[in-house]
Amino acid sequence: MSFTLHPRLAQDSLPVADLPLCQVRLMNDARFPWLLLVPRRDGLRELHQLDAGERVRLIEEIALVSRVLELVYRPDKLNIGALGNLVPQLHVHVVARFQSDAAWPGPVWGSGAAHPYPAERLAQTLERLRQRCTGQS
Amino acid sequence: MSFTLHPRLAQDSLPVADLPLCQVRLMNDARFPWLLLVPRRDGLRELHQLDAGERVRLIEEIALVSRVLELVYRPDKLNIGALGNLVPQLHVHVVARFQSDAAWPGPVWGSGAAHPYPAERLAQTLERLRQRCTGQS
Numbered sequence A, B: 001m002s003f004t005l006h007p008r009l010a011q012d013s014l015p016v017a018d019l020p021l022c023q024v025r026l027m028n029d030a031r032f033p034w035l036l037l038v039p040r041r042d043g044l045r046e047l048h049q050l051d052a053g054e055r056v057r058l059i060e061e062i063a064l065v066s067r068v069l070e071l072v073y074r075p076d077k078l079n080i081g082a083l084g085n086l087v088p089q090l091h092v093h094v095v096a097r098f099q100s101d102a103a104w105p106g107p108v109w110g111s112g113a114a115h116p117y118p119a120e121r122l123a124q125t126l127e128r129l130r131q132r133c134t135g136q137s
Helices: A007-012 A052-073 A119-133 B007-012 B052-073 B119-133
Strands: A013-018 A022-027 A034-039 A077-082 A092-097 B013-018 B022-027 B034-039 B077-082 B092-097
Touching (some): A013 A119, A022 A052, A052 A077, A052 A119, B022 B052, B034 B052, B052 B077
Antiparallel strands (some): A022 A034, A077 A092, A077 B077
């Protein structure tokens, strides 16, 4: 099944791991621990275009990365969203939120310019999340 | 199983229909066709606190109301979100978005004060959505 990542998602985020349905990616924005789930199938725009089996896999993968973010970051709240007003390729945001973060209590979407991670911290974060998402730690 | 709606959700939205897991509610904001899905079980805050069977029901109910909004409103995009930064009770937003709407391309959350529906239009909208959500039309 062919899968081409939208160039905007490729630019704004980095690959963490491939799950059965989705590629997990880290948004390169150190203000928020922020993962994306991108179903690895072209032509999807809305969640209800997934077939029933894919929908089950999607919500299980949302639950998995939610637990990973909770375990790693101990956030005050998780935010989950599928918007796609700017990037039409179906993708789901899962974000660890803190009462002390830059956008609280508002949404992260539209909350200003990203602050890219410093290189070393980025590499460590990607590796830590990859291990958790693939059950290696 | 006990279910008590958070007072803020009760104030901002009106009941449309009860599905197997969730109560469907209409946000009383005529700027956006905007439904809520509220799992009818107390004590839930995050999506991954649902058990696996409830998660399947949740994503099926999200897909159902997505199709209802698409059929009734023919939006440019659907937006789905579970935030809960202000209201801790687990609830999922499903919103029909238009390139011409008041918040496009930003999110509806935090986009200013709601515009309540006029009474007659509210009653018609609730009835139309109730019929679609329960398969009566």
